[in-house]
Amino acid sequence: MKKISHYILFSILFSLILIIGIGNVYASQSRVIDIRASQFKFEPGRIIVNQGDTVTFKVKTSDVTHGFYIDGYNVDKEVRRGDEVTVTIVADKVGKFKIRCSITCGALHPFMIGEFIVEQGGVNYVFLSSAVGIILVGVSTLLFIWRRDYEYQA
Amino acid sequence: MxxxxxxxxxxxxxxxxxxxxxxxxxxxxxxxxxxxxxxxxxxxxxxxxxxxxxxxxxxxxxxxxxxxxxxxxxxxxxxxxxxxxxxxxxxxxxxxxxxxxxxxxxxxxxxxxxxxxxxxxxxxxxxxxxxxxxxxxxxxxxxxxxxxxxxxxxxxxxxxxxxxxxxxxxxxxxxxxxxxxxxxxxxxxxxxxxxxxxxxxxxxxxxxxxxxxxxxxxxxxxxxxxxxxxxxxxxxxxxxxxxxxxxxxxxxxxxxxxxxxxxxxxxxxxxLAKVGRSLDEAWKAFIMLTLAILYILVMQGPWGWIRDLANVFYSPSYGFALNGIEGFLLYAGLFWGTSLGLTPVTFLGFSYLSKAFSKASLPLRRLFIDFSYELIPLALGAWIAFSIPIIMVNWSYIVNTLSDPFGWGWNLFGTKEIPWTPITPEFIPYLQVLIVTIGLFYSIKLGFKLSSQHFLEKNLALRAFIPQLAFLIGTSILLAWLFVG
Incomplete structure (x- = not known):
């Protein structure tokens, strides 16, 4: 049991070092991103910025009226054909936020999705910590059950 | 009473x-x-x-x-x-x-x-x-x-x-x-x-x-x-x-x-029931796990071109017009190829490793079928995770159509005009990762017990399960990448 505790402790420490160690400090930037909305996609589909960046979205539609909504960032704009809608935000929250169409635009409207990913110093900590968490949960579950619940059932 | x-x-x-x-x-x-x-x-x-x-x-x-x-x-x-x-x-x-x-x-x-x-x-x-x-x-x-x-x-x-x-x-x-x-x-x-x-x-x-x-x-x-x-x-x-x-x-x-x-x-x-385990059910587990991943990718991912491939009868006027049949065949091939071929073959490889690690005399087929049942909790978790945004983001459409089931402009119960308001959508990815992790927990717990059913010796069961653990963790990380990566 002692060995297992050491193993888990080592894994946690290693993960923490990994998470703390790989991040670099990036200076905030201003970014302008042109987005084209059409049935049923945003182009580009994945937008990756760093925390603290000031991001200006210039959104156009190439077919029907669409909505431009970003989860968690209180952005919800109507984009009509022929217009260009400009939205500026400060990317202060890290993580992955879906960009959605908020105005019914056709059959696949609920699936018209893009992604706005806010990293920290070029690293997606949310995914990294999720992956480390999954590994830790997996390994510790196995070791715990191996020790406690083993039954000879063969 | x-x-x-x-x-x-x-x-x-x-x-x-x-x-x-x-x-x-x-x-x-x-x-x-x-x-x-x-x-x-x-x-x-x-x-x-x-x-x-x-x-x-x-x-x-x-x-x-x-x-x-x-x-x-x-x-x-x-x-x-x-x-x-x-x-x-x-x-x-x-x-x-x-x-x-x-x-x-x-x-x-x-x-x-x-x-x-x-x-x-x-x-x-x-x-x-x-x-x-x-x-x-x-x-x-x-x-x-x-x-x-x-x-x-x-x-x-x-x-x-x-x-x-x-x-x-x-x-x-x-x-x-x-x-x-x-x-x-x-x-x-x-x-x-x-x-x-x-x-x-x-x-x-x-x-x-x-x-x-x-x-x-x-x-x-x-x-x-x-x-x-x-x-x-x-x-x-x-x-x-x-x-x-x-x-x-x-x-x-x-x-x-x-x-x-x-x-x-x-x-x-x-x-853990030893009766009824069969190849058809094993394949069902592969299909369900694979399709959960593919659905998250196609329907909730940012890659619009995949949706274009899947949307074979697309026309902007909501009607039906045959569009891109070649693309659709490619998409169908991806669906069938991954769920019937790629996932089972990959899993067979991991089952082979389980056999090799444990030096088991059991037939590979037996290990392959039995271990496939460990995928059930993870696959179910993936499906639940896929389904959560459907309700949290789109609930207002359900109450809208309650008042206007045909979309003819009725307002039977006064809910037709409730605006589209997703419920805390920024937390959905975290919830999805959590649910998949719970699925992983049960998959490991039950998977190791499946391993224990075959190996009398404690360490052998563990060794046999290590490749399975790698498969389960790898799949969970892939899902986590789709949610937060």
Whole structure:
């Protein structure tokens, strides 16, 4: 049991070092991103910025009226054909936020999705910590059950 | 009706702490309810009304999915309720209330509720061919539907047509074949309901098996004056898994000894049952895991070009125009190739490693099939995670269409104008990762016990399971990448 505790402790420490160690400090930037909305996609589909960046979205539609909504960032704009809608935000929250169409635009409207990913110093900590968490949960579950619940059932 | 303190304690112990089992039929109200002949008819009837409404709205309502009740009720509300609540908590309770086979069953029984004294089933009452007594046809049916799922879940008329076809098919099969052949061997939903119900926290089982062994009249199979007997071709006396129990409660009505229990139990118990493990079910597990990943990628991912491939009959005016058949074939090939080929072959590789690590003399096929059952909790977790944004983001479409089911501009209950307001959508990815991690936990817990069933020595079981652990963790990280990466 002692060995297992050491193993888990080592894994946690290693993960923490990994998470703390790989991040670099990036200076905030201003970014302008042109987005084209059409049935049923945003182009580009994945937008990756760093925390603290000031991001200006210039959104156009190439077919029907669409909505431009970003989860968690209180952005919800109507984009009509022929217009260009400009939205500026400060990317202060890290993580992955879906960009959605908020105005019914056709059959696949609920699936018209893009992604706005806010990293920290070029690293997606949310995914990294999720992956480390999954590994830790997996390994510790196995070791715990191996020790406690083993039954000879063969 | 009275509920004793000991019953509440037993219920809480079983439901919250997973200590032992608790027979829900101890609760007088539930027992009287399910023993009543009118029970199933009474729960199917309101559901049948919704089915008709769904078919009507599918055929005659707005072609825009989120403005039509057929889409919002089936692919948002029903789907979420089924996969996130009904299956994990109540096994195949959906089959209790499903109206699809009801016409055929009522026709066979020549009535709705009461069993006639001189009962003889109507129809040819044939036996289902032995070679098809598996879930391969269900796997095939599900994959076909899944291939066209982007059309199915966005085009009301496609949903209407499919539901109508399923009702007609179930009814026609009931004319030729005995009992619920459609539910057991054909229904494309039934295949994954059966597989995932193995994880459920509820089970219908006999209390004392020895009582059944020494009881020869077997009313639970053959029926009696108060029951038709099991329409699912199951014998409760030997049942160890939920897979093919449609919770119709005919056996509860039939058993002269009240020997049937509806137990609350711990999650995933059936996955450890050694009976019934087979290649068709293993493939079902691969299909379900793969399709969950593909659906997250296609329907919730940022890659619009994949949606374009899947959306074969796309035209901006919401109509149908054949568009990009080559692309669709590529998409279909991806669906079929990954779920029938890539995932099983990859898993076979990991099973081979399990065999090599443990130096087991067991056939690889045995390890491959048995370990495949460990995928059930993770696959179910992936499906729940996929379904969460459907309800949290799109709930307003459901209440909108409640007031305007056809999308004709009605406002029956004043909910038509409720604006689209996703519920805390920024937290959805975290919730999805959490659910997948819970699925992973159960997959590892049960997977290691599966390994223990084959290896007497403690360390061998662990060594055999290490490649499985790698597969499960790798798949979970892939899912996490789709959610937060």
């Amino acid at each position: 009275s509920i004793k303190l000991s019953q509440i304690k037993g219920f809480l112990n079983s439901f919250l702490l997973h200590k032992g089992t608790f027979d829900l039929l101890q609760i007088d109200l539930i027992k009287r309810l399910v023993k009543h002949r009118a029970f199933q008819f009474a729960v199917i009837l309101p559901n049948l009304f919704f089915f008709w409404l769904i078919i009507l709205t599918g055929f005659f309502g707005s072609p825009v999915g989120n403005m039509n009740l057929s889409i919002t009720f089936v692919w948002m509300l029903w789907w979420f309720a089924l996969i996130a609540l009904l299956v994990p908590l109540f096994s195949r309770l959906w089959c209790t209330i499903c109206p699809i086979p009801s016409f055929g069953e009522w026709m066979q029984r020549k009535g709705f509720i009461r069993k006639k004294e001189d009962y003889k089933p109507l129809g040819f009452n044939k036996s289902w061919p032995v070679r098809f007594r598996n879930i391969w046809l269900q796997n095939l049916g599900f994959l076909i539907l899944a291939t066209f799922s982007v059309l199915l879940v966005t085009r009301p008329i496609v949903t209407g047509i499919i539901l109508a076809i399923l009702i007609i098919l179930a009814s026609v099969l009931a004319i030729f074949y005995a009992k619920r052949v459609f539910c057991r061997y054909i229904c494309p939903v039934g295949g994954f309901l059966g597989l995932f119900s193995m994880f459920s926290s509820i089970e219908l089982r006999v209390k004392k098996k020895e009582l059944c062994v020494h009881h020869f009249s077997k009313e639970c199979i053959k029926g009696c004056e108060t029951s038709y007997g099991c329409p699912w071709f199951e014998y409760p006396g030997s049942m160890e898994r939920n897979n093919f129990c449609g919770l119709c409660f005919e056996c509860v009505k039939a058993c002269p000894f009240n020997n049937i229990a509806l137990n609350l139990r711990s999650f995933g118990k059936d996955i």
